[in-house]
Amino acid sequence: MELVLFLAATVVAVLLGSAVSTLNRVHGRIRSVTALGRPDIDHYELAYLAGGPRRVINTAIALLSAQDRIRVSRGGRITTVAGAPTSSRDAVEQAVLDQASSPGGRTAGEIRHEVAGGVAMTGLKHRLIGRGLLLPDGSLTEPRRIHARLRGLTLLAFGVEVLSLVMAATGLVPWNVPTLLAVLFAGGSGVRGLLAYRRHARSLRGLLTRGGLDALQAARKRQPYSAGSVSGPDLYALSSAGYEPGMAVHHPIAAESAAYAAMAGAVALYGLGQFGDQAVAAEIGREEIVHHGAGGAGATCAAGACGGGTPDGGSAFGSDGGGSGSDSGSASWGDSGGWGCGAGGGDFGGGDSGGSSCGGSSCGSSCGSSCGGGGCGGG
Incomplete structure (x- = not known):
């Protein structure tokens, strides 16, 4: 009987090792x-x-x-400002302006829901895919299937280990070399499988390519995380905007451009926690429920977490944690395991932790639930 246990442990160890190697190879290639x-x-x-x-x-x-083109009122309702331009050369900004110009305005959650599943966001996504910064939907189907098989083999390995220990402890098999090897093989392969499973579990939630992650890391290097919001004189001191601090005095237009570029980069990279007016930021990040379907029937989702589901399964944007109005339920993309999520713990989170903040669910045109071998950030 001890030989049967040894043979089972050996077979499981070989299969598990093959699954780990295949997953590493396939995931890395993609x-x-x-x-x-x-x-x-x-x-x-x-x-x-x-x-x-x-x-x-x-x-x-x-x-x-910040440009005084829209007004964010208490309760998160957003309207356009009378007399301000209602057109933009950027498709996403135009989509937001179109929503805000609706009679009575729209809430931030409603705008997120509508724009996330709209043409502007689809165009931005496809532009990133075309430049090799983001993986197309469906790219991770194969590694996720291998990942699921790895989970089963890991559980089987630990099962063989426990069975061997129980049978040896109860005297059903003697403590000899085959029994000892069965315990060691099964336990060792189980630990290897568990470590690989956990590592890829984080990375498979994101869709950033190696090029996308490199671009994100380069941007964070140019503009490091700043504790607290970025506003006022602090904007002029950010070298990432491409201006010297003295230009804030001698070149007002250049200083204004530098301030705007610095704020835009900070909010884009690290979330609403970097926006100068935190009262406005809290209203923008406000969560509410958006009902889908006629008469509010059918599926519901947290509008604040709306992002855009992926056919790959899982969540496209991870849980960002953070404080009030944070992006819980929305995935972050730039640091989980090195492939795909952003750091910062969410729109109201902390700095670049280097960890993963992926998970949760997202909603686009439908309620659904993505970070890559390392990709998170906050919504």
Whole structure:
């Protein structure tokens, strides 16, 4: 009987080792996409890489508010400002302006829900895919299937280990070399499988390619996280905007551009916690329930978590944690395991932790529930 246990442990160890190697190879091949085109990306592209559609929309609302083109009222209702321009060259900003110009305005959650599943967001997503910064939907189907098989083999390995220990402890099999090897083989392979499963569980939630992650990390290096909101004189001191601090005095137009660029980059990379007016930021991040279907019947989802579901399954934007109005339920993209989620713990979270903040569910045109081998951020 001890030989049967030894044979079972050996077979499970071989199968599990093969699954781990295959998953590493397949997942690595899919992620190893070289970025194409110009190396620089705008703040809305950065926002998508760092936190997905939710971060993009929150960034657009915040920046339009900073330009006094929309007004964010208590309760999160957003309206256009009378006399302010109602057109924009950016498709996402235009989509937000169109929603805000509706009679009576729209809440931030309603705007997130509508824009996340709209043409502007789809165009931004496809632009990132075309440049090799984001994986197309369905790309991770195979590694996720291997990942599920790895989970089963890991449980089987620990099962063989427990069975061997119980049978040896009760005297059903003697403590000899085959029994000892069965325990060691099953336990060792189970631990290896568990570690690999947990590592890939984080990475498979994101869709950033290696090129996308490199672009996100380069942007964070140029503009590090700043504790507290970025506003006022602090804006002029950010070298990432491309201006020297003295230009704030000698070149007002350049200083204004530097301030705007710095704020846009900070909110895109790290969330609403970086926006200068935290009262407005809290209203933008306000959560409410949006009902889908006639008469409010049918599915419901947290509008604040709306992002855009992925056919791949799982959640496209991870749980961002954070304080009031944070992006819980929305995935972040830039740091989980090194492939795909943003850091910062959410729109109201902390700095670049390097960990994963993926998980949760997202809603686009439908309630659904994505970060890659390492990708998170906050919405």
